[in-house]
Amino acid sequence: MPFPFLKGAWYNISDLSNLSRALLGWVDGWGNDTVAYIAAGLIGVLATMAFLVPSQLGVVWIERRVIGRFQIRRGPNRVGPYGLLQPIADALKVMLKEALTPPAGDKWVFWAAPILMFIPAIGVYAVIPWGKNMAMADLNIGLLYFVALSSLTTIFVFMAGWSSNNKYSLFGAMRVVAMMISYEVPVVVTLLGVSLFTGSLSLSGIVQWQADYHVWLVLLQPMAFIVYYIASTAELNRTPADIAEAESEIVAGYHTEYSGMKFSLFYAAEYTNALAISALVAAVYFGGWYMWGLEQWVPGWLIFIGKLYFFFLVLIWLRGTLPRLRVDQLMAFAWKFLLPLSLVNVFVVGLEVLLWHENGWSAGVTLPAFAVVNLALTVALVYTYARAFGYDRPRAGDIVLRSEIGFVPGPATEGLPGGT
Amino acid sequence: MDGTGIVIAFWVFAAMTVGAALLVVALRNLFHAALALIVAFAGMAGLFVTLSADFLAVGQVLIYVGAISILVIFALMLTPLAGRHNGESRYALPAGGAAAGLAAVVIYAVLNVDWPLRGGEGFDETAALLGEALLDTWVLPFEVVSVLLLAAMIGAIVLVRGDGE
Amino acid sequence: MTMQTEPFIMNIGPQHPSTHGVFRIRVALDGEVITDADMIMGYLHRSMEKLAEERTYTQNIPFTDRIDYLAAMSNNLAYVMAVEKLASVEVPERGQYLRVIMAEFQRIASHAMAVGTFVNDCGAWQTPLMYMFKERERILDLFEMTCGARLTCNYVRIGGVSYDIPDEFLPKAWELVREMPGILDEYEGLLVENEILLARSKGIGVLTAQEAINFSCTGPMLRGSGVAWDLRKADPYAVYDRMQFEIPVGRNGDCYDRFRVRLEEMRQSGRILKQCLEQLPGGQATNPVPLALRPPVGEAYAAVEGPRGELGFYIVSDGGPAPYRFHVRAPSLINLTALPKMTIGSTVADAVVILGSVDIVVGEVDR
Numbered sequence: 045m046p047f048p049f050l051k052g053a054w055y056n057i058s059d060l061s062n063l064s065r066a067l068l069g070w071v072d073g074w075g076n077d078t079v080a081y082i083a084a085g086l087i088g089v090l091a092t093m094a095f096l097v098p099s100q101l102g103v104v105w106i107e108r109r110v111i112g113r114f115q116i117r118r119g120p121n122r123v124g125p126y127g128l129l130q131p132i133a134d135a136l137k138v139m140l141k142e143a144l145t146p147p148a149g150d151k152w153v154f155w156a157a158p159i160l161m162f163i164p165a166i167g168v169y170a171v172i173p174w175g176k177n178m179a180m181a182d183l184n185i186g187l188l189y190f191v192a193l194s195s196l197t198t199i200f201v202f203m204a205g206w207s208s209n210n211k212y213s214l215f216g217a218m219r220v221v222a223m224m225i226s227y228e229v230p231v232v233v234t235l236l237g238v239s240l241f242t243g244s245l246s247l248s249g250i251v252q253w254q255a256d257y258h259v260w261l262v263l264l265q266p267m268a269f270i271v272y273y274i275a276s277t278a279e280l281n282r283t284p285a286d287i288a289e290a291e292s293e294i295v296a297g298y299h300t301e302y303s304g305m306k307f308s309l310f311y312a313a314e315y316t317n318a319l320a321i322s323a324l325v326a327a328v329y330f331g332g333w334y335m336w337g338l339e340q341w342v343p344g345w346l347i348f349i350g351k352l353y354f355f356f357l358v359l360i361w362l363r364g365t366l367p368r369l370r371v372d373q374l375m376a377f378a379w380k381f382l383l384p385l386s387l388v389n390v391f392v393v394g395l396e397v398l399l400w401h402e403n404g405w406s407a408g409v410t411l412p413a414f415a416v417v418n419l420a421l422t423v424a425l426v427y428t429y430a431r432a433f434g435y436d437r438p439r440a441g442d443i444v445l446r447s448e449i450g451f452v453p454g455p456a457t458e459g460l461p462g463g464t
Numbered sequence: 465m466d467g468t469g470i471v472i473a474f475w476v477f478a479a480m481t482v483g484a485a486l487l488v489v490a491l492r493n494l495f496h497a498a499l500a501l502i503v504a505f506a507g508m509a510g511l512f513v514t515l516s517a518d519f520l521a522v523g524q525v526l527i528y529v530g531a532i533s534i535l536v537i538f539a540l541m542l543t544p545l546a547g548r549h550n551g552e553s554r555y556a557l558p559a560g561g562a563a564a565g566l567a568a569v570v571i572y573a574v575l576n577v578d579w580p581l582r583g584g585e586g587f588d589e590t591a592a593l594l595g596e597a598l599l600d601t602w603v604l605p606f607e608v609v610s611v612l613l614l615a616a617m618i619g620a621i622v623l624v625r626g627d628g629e
Numbered sequence: 630m631t632m633q634t635e636p637f638i639m640n641i642g643p644q645h646p647s648t649h650g651v652f653r654i655r656v657a658l659d660g661e662v663i664t665d666a667d668m669i670m671g672y673l674h675r676s677m678e679k680l681a682e683e684r685t686y687t688q689n690i691p692f693t694d695r696i697d698y699l700a701a702m703s704n705n706l707a708y709v710m711a712v713e714k715l716a717s718v719e720v721p722e723r724g725q726y727l728r729v730i731m732a733e734f735q736r737i738a739s740h741a742m743a744v745g746t747f748v749n750d751c752g753a754w755q756t757p758l759m760y761m762f763k764e765r766e767r768i769l770d771l772f773e774m775t776c777g778a779r780l781t782c783n784y785v786r787i788g789g790v791s792y793d794i795p796d797e798f799l800p801k802a803w804e805l806v807r808e809m810p811g812i813l814d815e816y817e818g819l820l821v822e823n824e825i826l827l828a829r830s831k832g833i834g835v836l837t838a839q840e841a842i843n844f845s846c847t848g849p850m851l852r853g854s855g856v857a858w859d860l861r862k863a864d865p866y867a868v869y870d871r872m873q874f875e876i877p878v879g880r881n882g883d884c885y886d887r888f889r890v891r892l893e894e895m896r897q898s899g900r901i902l903k904q905c906l907e908q909l910p911g912g913q914a915t916n917p918v919p920l921a922l923r924p925p926v927g928e929a930y931a932a933v934e935g936p937r938g939e940l941g942f943y944i945v946s947d948g949g950p951a952p953y954r955f956h957v958r959a960p961s962l963i964n965l966t967a968l969p970k971m972t973i974g975s976t977v978a979d980a981v982v983i984l985g986s987v988d989i990v991v992g993e994v995d996r
Contacts, residue, residue, distance in 0.1 A: 292646055293978045368752020444877070447862075449858050451855060452880060456880060456881055457837070
């Protein structure tokens with residue numbers, strides 16, 4: 045044994061919590077509670093960083109490369125093999141850039157905003173269940189903690205926008221605030237359905253429930269997944285909801301005035317949030333580390349990270365494909381589409397849980413039945429809503445082909461000769 | 465969870481809350497005062513954590529730090545001179561007197577009430593207990609409060625609605 | 630309950646990602662709604678019209694490249710047509726056909742750019758623009774093949790064109806023309822029914838036919854508003870009277886109709902190109918004219934249907950080697966005058982989309 049001071053199966057890579065437990069056991073052996081307390085925290089932070097730092101560099105490369113492919117370009121391919129060193133070049137560039145502070149701005153708030161932005165971004169990782177027994181802090185109220193912490197971002201974005209003393213920034217900040225308070229509602233109501241069904245607010249508990257019943261929650265609550273994924277994408281400020289940055293409208297929104305390292309902190313926080321949302325989707329709706337037996341052969345945390353990156357890729361896909369909605373349309377979408385759907389979802393899920401537990405039906409029959417009912421309901425509701433509130437399909441007659449000059453009858457030529 | 469850790473945490477959060485609360489009053493810049501208020505809310509959440517009231521702490525963050533503070537900032541945006549002066553006011557003296565009176569009452573109550581102490585470990589799961597208390601034992605007051613909030617919301621809508629609409 | 634507030638003045642531009650150059654709109658806002666819009670232009674003023682009075686007629690052709698750098702061929706053509714009218718120069722048939730081929734390729738390239746930037750202004754993250762660039766690149770390659778330049782072509786000359794096309798031009802051009810309908814089907818499939826694009830552009834920036842005519846709008850702006858007006862039909866120049874094509878016209882006059890009109894015009898341009906390439910006669914492409922051409926005293930106005938609308942050149946000659954007066958009827962500038970009418974009452978986000986649908990080239994607005 046090369047490290048005789050470590051006890052237990054610390055070398056077992058399919059459950060890294062053994063290693064952390066072994067290390068903690070060793071520190072605990074010193075007999076000082078405070079040191080053990082601090083060591084536990086440090087191990088958690090280091091483990092998070094061990095995922096986040098390479099991921100930060102990785103996702104920058106992935107996003108640039110994948111977006112490049114979406115846009116029939118090659119993407120970065122000059123720095124290192126396949127452009128793999130591009131993120132490092134980017135990082136060096138932003139570090140060497142001058143960090144400007146607008147002279148009429150609010151200096152301290154301007155300085156603090158990008159740094160504080162990172163607190164919720166990293167804090168939410170504490171409750172992410174990387175694998176079985178592998179959450180840094182397995183809080184009883186993990187889901188609520190996640191939502192509460194990620195809602196803090198709003199304040200820091202507002203601080204940035206306000207302190208820049210720039211009208212574009214203020215615009216972006218006000219848009220973020222308005223959007224966040226709208227989208228927080230469907231997010232919370234949707235996640236309520238999850239905790240109703242699983243009877244747990246802890247993320248590990250939710251994943252464990254899915255492993256126990258051998259089912260992913262997305263199969264049981266497809267509507268909740270759709271609503272949650274759309275709403276959380278909107279909260280991330282990525283297209284089609286990047287109204288806070290809205291390059292073509294308000295330049296760069298709340299971080300218009302930021303440059304150098306401060307700008308890249310916002311950039312990194314955005315990626316950290318995107319990864320966190322992907323992680324939550326993977327854990328809550330797609331079974332986390334559970335993969336119908338595959339976790340026996342592949343370490344659960346690898347399965348989880350694979351799922352996480354898949355959802356991050358979907359975010360990139362959306363960004364490379366869709367135009368942006370206007371602010372009022374985005375708000376209307378939250379209040380008129382997502383919120384009713386999420387309320388229906390909570391109602392249906394509540395009813396189902398009541399039926400299931402009151403009657404003591406067996407899970408093997410009940411869950412497939414619920415899955416079918418919910419899927420049918422989702423398709424029907426989403427389709428009806430889209431028909432009722434969507435835009436008319438352009439008819440073939442929208443564009444008229446004429447071989448002679450003159451007026452074409454239509455709304456625009458009302459009252460003109462030849463018009464209607 | 466005994467010993468130094470919890471004590472240090474208590475004093476840090478207490479200092480954070482009280483210091484930030486003082487800054488809210490003392491700062492000249494209204495926006496900075498609002499930010500200090502947010503720090504005070506966050507300190508309160510920390511104090512809840514040290515009391516192993518995790519659900520309350522998260523609720524504090526979600527509602528006070530995340531939502532109420534946004535409303536405060538919205539209100540600030542509607543005031544003229546938002547970023548400038550938390551200036552002198554002729555209400556300073558009466559407000560100070562009222563605050564001192566309130567503080568005296570609270571301190572007196574804290575010192576003189578015989579608080580029942582709950583021994584042993586903290587709660588394991590406060591969320592379930594709170595849920596039962598709110599929606600089972602005290603469901604009527606809970607609903608009454610909801611109706612009150614609804615009335616407040618309708619009142620607000622009526623207030624800001626223009627004549628023509 | 631009303632509140633007294635002061636107007637929130639915001640400058641969109643001169644340095645802004647979506648003003649398509651250095652152009653500035655000073656808007657007064659109420660929340661996000663524009664209550665007043667004021668266009669401030671002239672940041673790119675290069676005094677083209679005055680400079681042209683000091684140079685010979687042939688030396689002025691490169692200036693016209695730089696007026697609208699996205700439609701150099703059309704600008705060359707319009708100017709050269711005015712000079713030819715003034716000096717009564719005949720152009721051989723092959724030259725006329727080559728001019729039409731280049732002008733139509735230029736229209737496709739320019740519309741591709743316009744559609745791409747328009748969807749970009751709607752908030753897409755560069756993807757449509759890059760798709761549109763794919764075909765534009767091929768057209769610019771064709772231009773490079775014929776005249777050595779991609780943007781500032783300086784190809785159309787008084788009496789014809791600068792060089793006849795090289796041998797490898799026709800196969801490449803045929804290939805592109807044959808693939809054009811399929812490519813456009815792909816774009817239409819991707820963009821036309823996109824729900825978000827519809828939400829962003831339908832019913833936005835409406836200009837009725839009456840208003841469009843009153844603002845003297847031309848090109849897709851006018852056609853989007855239900856007026857079938859195209860100089861190629863109304864006053865055919867070069868060999869357009871021999872071509873079979875149709876004028877796409879919108880019925881609602883909103884941003885979406887302008888966008889659709891542009892897409893459909895690309896298809897019609899493909900039709901014209903096909904006929905041109907089929908009919909292309911042999912023989913001389915250019916009638917040589919003296920370099921220091923001295924047209925008789927007089928004045929002439931010639932206009933073509935450029936990608937952005939009626940692009941006209943008005944030239945007065947005093948019998949010398951340089952024009953006495955050189956005036957451009959720039960469609961970008963004239964279409965732009967309708968912008969405050971369209972933007973007031975909409976939001977900032979809409980204003981950007983509306984500006985994108987006008988499709989300005991600031992080089993042409995300011996000259």
